[in-house]
Each structure stands twice: as structure tokens, then as C-alpha cells.
Amino acid sequence: MQVHRFEKVWLGAAILLIVGFIATIAYGSVGVGVGMVDDSGGQISAQAVQNGNTGTQFDDPGVYQESEDHYVVYVVARQFQFVPGSGDTPIRVPAGANVTFRVTSADVTHGFSVVETNINTMVIPGQVSEVSARFNEPGTYGLVCHEYCGAAHHTMGGSVEVVPPEEYDMQQENIDQSAADAQAGEEADN
Amino acid sequence: MVFVDSYPKTSKIVRSEFIVAFVALGIGALFGVVQALHRTGVFRGFVSSADYYTILTGHGVLLALVFTTFFISGLFTWAVANSLERELPHRIAWSAFWIMLTGTVLAAVSIIGGIAGSPSILGHDLEADVLFTFYAPMKAHPAFYIGAALIIVGSWIGGAAYFKALWEWREDNPDERIPLQTFMVLTTMLMWYISTIGVAVEVVAFLIPWSLGLIQNVDPLLTRTLFWYFGHPVVYFWLMPAYLVWYTILPKLAGGRLFSDPLARVVFVAFLLLSTPVGFHHQYTDPGIPSGYKFIAMTNTMFLLLPSLLTAFTVVASVEHGARQRGASGYLSWLRDLPWDKPAFSGCMLAGLMFAAGGFSGMINAGMNINYLIHNTIWVPGHFHLTVGTAFALTAMAISYWLVPQITGKKLRQRGLAVFQPYVWFVGMAVMSNAMHRAGLAGIPRRTAEPTYDEFAFEGVAGTVGEMRLQIAIGGFLLFVGAVMFLVVMADTLLARRGGTLSVNSNIPEPLSGPDHSPRILDNYKLWTAIALLLIVIAYGPPLASMVADGLLAPGSPPIPV
Numbered sequence: 001m002q003v004h005r006f007e008k009v010w011l012g013a014a015i016l017l018i019v020g021f022i023a024t025i026a027y028g029s030v031g032v033g034v035g036m037v038d039d040s041g042g043q044i045s046a047q048a049v050q051n052g053n054t055g056t057q058f059d060d061p062g063v064y065q066e067s068e069d070h071y072v073v074y075v076v077a078r079q080f081q082f083v084p085g086s087g088d089t090p091i092r093v094p095a096g097a098n099v100t101f102r103v104t105s106a107d108v109t110h111g112f113s114v115v116e117t118n119i120n121t122m123v124i125p126g127q128v129s130e131v132s133a134r135f136n137e138p139g140t141y142g143l144v145c146h147e148y149c150g151a152a153h154h155t156m157g158g159s160v161e162v163v164p165p166e167e168y169d170m171q172q173e174n175i176d177q178s179a180a181d182a183q184a185g186e187e188a189d190n
Numbered sequence: 191m192v193f194v195d196s197y198p199k200t201s202k203i204v205r206s207e208f209i210v211a212f213v214a215l216g217i218g219a220l221f222g223v224v225q226a227l228h229r230t231g232v233f234r235g236f237v238s239s240a241d242y243y244t245i246l247t248g249h250g251v252l253l254a255l256v257f258t259t260f261f262i263s264g265l266f267t268w269a270v271a272n273s274l275e276r277e278l279p280h281r282i283a284w285s286a287f288w289i290m291l292t293g294t295v296l297a298a299v300s301i302i303g304g305i306a307g308s309p310s311i312l313g314h315d316l317e318a319d320v321l322f323t324f325y326a327p328m329k330a331h332p333a334f335y336i337g338a339a340l341i342i343v344g345s346w347i348g349g350a351a352y353f354k355a356l357w358e359w360r361e362d363n364p365d366e367r368i369p370l371q372t373f374m375v376l377t378t379m380l381m382w383y384i385s386t387i388g389v390a391v392e393v394v395a396f397l398i399p400w401s402l403g404l405i406q407n408v409d410p411l412l413t414r415t416l417f418w419y420f421g422h423p424v425v426y427f428w429l430m431p432a433y434l435v436w437y438t439i440l441p442k443l444a445g446g447r448l449f450s451d452p453l454a455r456v457v458f459v460a461f462l463l464l465s466t467p468v469g470f471h472h473q474y475t476d477p478g479i480p481s482g483y484k485f486i487a488m489t490n491t492m493f494l495l496l497p498s499l500l501t502a503f504t505v506v507a508s509v510e511h512g513a514r515q516r517g518a519s520g521y522l523s524w525l526r527d528l529p530w531d532k533p534a535f536s537g538c539m540l541a542g543l544m545f546a547a548g549g550f551s552g553m554i555n556a557g558m559n560i561n562y563l564i565h566n567t568i569w570v571p572g573h574f575h576l577t578v579g580t581a582f583a584l585t586a587m588a589i590s591y592w593l594v595p596q597i598t599g600k601k602l603r604q605r606g607l608a609v610f611q612p613y614v615w616f617v618g619m620a621v622m623s624n625a626m627h628r629a630g631l632a633g634i635p636r637r638t639a640e641p642t643y644d645e646f647a648f649e650g651v652a653g654t655v656g657e658m659r660l661q662i663a664i665g666g667f668l669l670f671v672g673a674v675m676f677l678v679v680m681a682d683t684l685l686a687r688r689g690g691t692l693s694v695n696s697n698i699p700e701p702l703s704g705p706d707h708s709p710r711i712l713d714n715y716k717l718w719t720a721i722a723l724l725l726i727v728i729a730y731g732p733p734l735a736s737m738v739a740d741g742l743l744a745p746g747s748p749p750i751p752v
Contacts, residue, residue, distance in 0.1 A: 029481075038481040046745065
């Protein structure tokens with residue numbers, strides 16, 4: 001088979017380019033540590049999520065503090081809201097902490113994307129998506145369902161509020177305090 | 191001799207396939223402009239935001255499945271008959287046509303039922319607002335899935351006609367090399383047979399019985415994986431016919447001949463081997479799939495760059511050769527001396543140029559970790575409107591200006607419209623697609639009727655969100671105008687009377703480096719098919735095995751109407 005000299009040069013350059021691309025991506029995942037969404041979240045029954053009887057934190061989704069600087073956010077996506085996340089219940093996390101999102105669906109396939117960040121995962125019924133991140137800058141980040149999930153898909157947004165750690169601790173105390181007050185009140189009523 | 195006089199029966203098949211393709215293109219383009227104006231907020235009077243998704247489903251199915259499959263069937267029918275110099279087995283080809291048309295009608299009726307208030311037909315609501323990807327557990331009317339399956343089964347039968355033609359030709363020509371156009375058609379069809387197995391299993395084994403209520407649950411991740419097993423190779427089913435045109439016809443239109451026949455064969459074999467084991471790159475952000483398999487898909491995807499980069503070289507070299515044959519000179523000034531006023535030529539060239547840009551944004555999509563920034567944003571439709579919507583669609587329209595006269599014996603009418611049409615398409619796409627790519631970087635999602643939210647606002651990275659929306663609307667409108675211009679030319683040509691002599695013919699000049707220089711092993715389809723299947727087993731075997739280990743239908747989801 002005859003291969004023209006120019007073709008050989010072009011072929012060599014093309015292969016070099018391809019190997020280069022693969023190398024940069026491999027470096028991104030091994031060297032820089034851009035982790036992939038994978039099967040680490042495990043499986044779950046979508047009907048149990050829908051009925052709230054999974055026996056896991058998904059039955060009471062929200063932000064759970066695991067250790068000093070590690071928070072796990074359990075989010076249930078359903079037509080057409082994130083719980084928590086949508087409307088007036090934004091996901092609130094402290095700046096600088098390690099945050100793991102565990103997201104699952106109660107009905108159809110949704111998307112979970114925090115705008116202008118690398119947090120971007122499909123939410124597939126029966127599967128738990130697990131992504132980790134650290135927000136260094138306080139502020140409000142947009143949260144979007146980016147997979148068509150039904151007639152009101154375009155209303156399925158939300159937000160992630162990242163607050164300075166001191167403020168976050170104070171709010172937590174207030175919440176704890178008001179919970180304690182409420183409990184005390186209930187006891188007093190009895 | 192004009193093609194239609196040499197092969198009247200085959201010409202009639204090609205004409206029928208093209209007419210269905212053009213009707214689908216017209217309706218699909220109308221749905222496209224409705225969407226572009228609605229989601230950008232320029233004009234929202236056509237549909238409600240809830241019905242927007244019906245329009246979007248129609249746009250995707252009619253253009254990405256019906257227009258493409260029928261046009262490709264027509265083009266391939268012509269290419270096989272032309273290069274083997276014989277009529278195609280017309281009974282097989284006609285039954286393929288009618289099966290595909292039945293499927294199209296079923297799918298189209300079930301989609302349009304969504305706008306007509308979803309009447310209950312045979313115990314199921316007649317609607318299919320499930321988009322082109324129809325992810326379970328969102329459920330469409332069973333007719334939608336049956337229709338989609340028939341379109342694919344029809345295309346399989348069409349392929350049988352090409353293979354039968356080859357075997358008949360082989361009996362008369364036992365020692366000759368397979369002609370290049372037929373070689374390309376058959377390689378594409380082998381790739382298509384292998385890759386459509388995924389969607390056929392998804393639809394026939396799972397979605398049809400599930401939508402009919404015969405089984406209660408399907409596994410959303412498993413059916414989704416079967417869809418994407420087919421969902422990326424289908425892209426090459428659109429692209430390889432465009433390559434067939436660029437390799438075998440475009441050099442002639444430029445006044446020259448193909449640079450290298452052997453390399454063209456190598457490129458098509460590479461597509462056969464590498465097209466299918468890449469589907470996981472659509473599932474980089476899916477849970478439930480180990481990252482190692484995503485990495486394998488990524489490397490395969492990157493190596494798919496190779497045949498496209500080789501094509502870029504060969505096509506440009508062949509066109510340059512054509513220009514020099516016509517007396518052009520200089521390093522770049524030969525570009526000026528190409529027939530830019532011939533729509534078949536200019537359309538193919540502009541399509542190729544756009545495809546280069548689409549290739550670059552595709553690299554971002556394929557980059558496993560960079561993909562996180564743009565996955566499911568409007569960047570993605572920005573990308574595939576360059577590849578499918580331009581590399582394929584503009585090539586199809588352009589080559590119709592050259593092919594339709596030959597299969598009808600009628601001269602091309604409305605030449606003035608035809609000359610400008612590829613440029614209108616090119617400008618419309620440049621405006622729309624660049625804005626879509628930039629909007630994607632700002633995080634604006636795809637597939638949504640109203641891209642604003644109560645909780646927050648998007649901010650443009652380069653340019654404002656308002657300006658991007660306006661560009662998408664203007665670009666979408668120009669594309670609609672381009673489609674209408676094309677359809678006017680085609681309608682006028684098809685309805686005209688025969689008369690006069692044609693300025694085009696189907697003769698293809700010999701390549702500079704002919705088939706004799708290519709190793710015989712390239713024609714060994716059994717070998718290449720076996721290697722292709724082996725690669726698929728490596729890429730798909732273990733992850734599919736682990737998905738079905740807990741039961742084929744678990745973790746399961748019952749159907750959810752949309």
C-alpha cells in the first residue's frame with residue numbers, strides 16, 4: 001500500500017495529538033484528582049425513595065455533618081423540585097468544608113448541576129450519585145435539573161448557599177437552640 | 191446516459207426515499223424555528239411551555255431519525271447501483287421503504303397526539319413527549335416505540351438489498367476489488383447492524399412490553415446504557431454517508447479526483463472498529479458505572495479522531511488537486527479558484543468547514559473531566575447542530591442539488607435560490623451555534639422551555655445572556671429560511687417536466703492512488719466485524735454484566751406518564 005509522504009507526516013501528527021489528549025485527561029484524573037461520578041453511591045429502590053421508607057437519610061433529606069469539616073448532603077430529586085435545594089429551602093453549606101452530595105431520584109431521570117462548577121451528575125432512579133466538592137468562595141450558586149423530566153421541567157431549579165464558616169456555625173446553633181426551645185415548650189405544655 | 195435512464199427502477203426507490211426525507215426535513219425545521227423563538231423569549235405564541243417538549247420530541251425524531259435514515263437509504267441505494275453498475279434488488283428495497291414509512295407514521299402520530307390533547311387510543315394516552323432519547327421510566331404511547339423499532343428494522347432490510355447486490359456482482363466479477371462507494375456503504379451498514387442491536391434490545395425486549403403493561407418495571411440505568419450503545423454510533427451512521435460524498439463526489443465537483451482510495455478504505459474500517467465501543471462517553475456523569483469503563487470509552491473516543499483527521503487531509507488534498515487541475519496556483523490562493531457558485535460544491539465545503547469546528551467542541555465533550563463543565567448544557571446542542579445539523583444535513587442538501595437531477599432526469603430549477611442556500615445555512619448555523627456554545631459555558635441547560643429560574647440568574651462568561659438568546663433566535667430563523675429555500679428548489683425540480691440535457695452525470699473519476707494499491711485484507715469484512723465485536727465485548731461486557739447481575743428488571747421503575 002502506497003502512503004504519500006504528506007499523509008505519513010499528517011498521520012504521525014494526528015496520533016501524537018490523540019495520545020496528548022489522553023495524557024492530559026489521565027493527568028487530570030490521577031494528578032489533579034478530578035474524580036469521576038462512578039458506582040460508589042450504590043443502589044436504592046426508587047419506589048422506597050418515593051414512599052420515604054428507605055431506612056436511610058434519604059427519608060429525611062438535608063445536610064448532615066459527618067465530622068469536623070465534612071458534610072454530607074442528601075438530596076431527593078422529584079418532579080419538579082430538589083429536596084432540599086428548590087424554592088425557599090436552599091442547600092446551605094459552610095465555605096471551605098468538604099461537601100459530599102448524595103443525590104437520588106424518586107421518579108424519573110433528572111440532572112443535578114451546580115452552575116459554573118464541576119458538580120454535574122445525572123440522577124437516575126435506582127442509583128445514588130455521589131460527588132464531592134469544596135466551595136472556597138461564599139455566595140449563592142445556581143442549581144439546575146438539566147435532564148428533561150416532564151412538562152414542568154423548566155421550573156426545576158434551586159440554589160446552593162455557601163456561607164462563611166463562623167456564620168454557618170451560628171446559624172446551626174440557632175437552629176439547634178430553637179429546636180431545643182420547641183422541645184422545651186412541648187415538655188412544658190405536657 | 192443519465193442515471194434514471196440506466197437504472198429506472200432504482201431511481202424510483204431513491205426518489206421515494208428522498209421525498210419522505212424532505213417532508214420530514216420541512217416539518218422538523220418548522221418545529222426547530224418554533225423552539226428557537228420560544229425558548230429565547232422572542233415569540234412565545236405558538237405553544238405553551240408544557241407543549242414545547244412535544245415540539246422538541248418531533249424536531250429530534252423527524253430530523254435525527256427520519257430525515258437522516260431516509261436520505262441515507264436513498265443515497266446508499268444510488269451509490270451501490272452506480273458503483274456496481276446494476277439495478278438494486280427492488281423487492282427488498284421497496285419492502286424496506288414501506289416498513290420504514292409505517293414506523294415513521296406510527297411515531298409521528300403518537301408525537302403529534304400530545305398537541306392534540308393526548309386522546310386515549312387502545313387504552314393508552316396518545317402522546318410521546320419523551321424526546322429523542324426516550325429515557326425510561328418516562329413513558330410514551332406503545333405506538334411510539336413500535337414505530338421507532340420499525341424504522342430501524344426497515345433500515346436493516348434496506349441493507350440486505352445492498353449486500354445482495356454485492357453478491358450478485360461478485361458472481362460476475364470474482365476477482366475485482368469492491369468498488370469504493372459500495373465498500374463505504376457496506377462498511378457503514380455493518381457498523382449500523384452492530385450498533386443498532388443495543389436500541390433494538392432496549393425497545394423490543396424492555397420498552398414495548400413495559401409500555402403495554404406486560405412487565406411492571408424496567409431498570410432505567412440498563413435501558414439508558416443500551417440506548418447509548420447505539421446513541422453514539424448513530425452519529426457515525428449520519429457522518430459516514432457525508433464522508434462518502436466528500437471522498438467520492440466532492441473531488442469531482444472541484445474538478446479533480448480522490449487523492450487516495452486505500453486510505454479512504456482504511457478510514458471506513460477504522461469507523462467500523464471504533465464507532466460502537468464509545469457509548470459510555472455519553473454516560474461520564476452517570477452513577478452506577480465504574481470510572482474505569484468510562485476511561486476505556488474515552489480512549490476509544492479519542493482514537494476515533496484519527497479517521498476524521500485523515501479525512502480532513504484527504505478531502506482537502508483532493509479538492510486542492512482539483513483546483514490545480516483547473517489552473518490554480520499558490521499556497522492558499524487555489525482556494526479562490528474553486529467553484530464556489532456551484533451549490534453542490536459550496537454546500538459540501540461549508541459543511542466540512544463547520545464539521546472542523548464541531549470536531550473541536552466534540553473533543554471537549556469527549557474529555558472525561560472537562561466534560562463536567564458542559565455536560566447537558568446548551569453547549570451540547572451547539573455541538574451537534576454543527577455535526578449532524580451541518581456536516582450531515584448541509585451535505586445532504588448540497589448533494590441533492592447534484593443527485594436529484596440525475597434520478598429524475600430533470601434540470602435543477604430555481605438556481606438562484608440554490609446558489610445562496612448553503613451560505614444562508616452556514617451563516618445561520620454560525621450565529622446560532624457559537625451563541626449556544628458560549629451559553630453552555632455559562633451553565634445554561636439544554637432541553638428546557640424557559641431557561642430562567644426563580645432562585646438565581648445566569649451570567650455570561652463572554653457576552654451577555656440577552657445577546658446570546660438573540661443570536662440563537664436569529665440563527666434559528668435563518669436556518670428555517672435556509673430549509674425553506676432548499677425545499678422550494680426541490681419541489682420545483684421534482685414537479686417540473688423533463689427536458690433538455692443535464693449538466694451533471696454520475697461518473698466518478700478514478701482516484702490518483704487506486705484500489706490496486708490497497709491491501710486485499712481491507713475487503714475482509716468477516717475479520718473486521720470479528721475485531722469490532724471483540725472491542726465491544728471488552729468495553730461493554732463487564733459493566734453490562736454487573737448491571738444485569740441483580741436482575742434484568744432491577745433496580746426497577748414502573749412507567750411514569752409525562
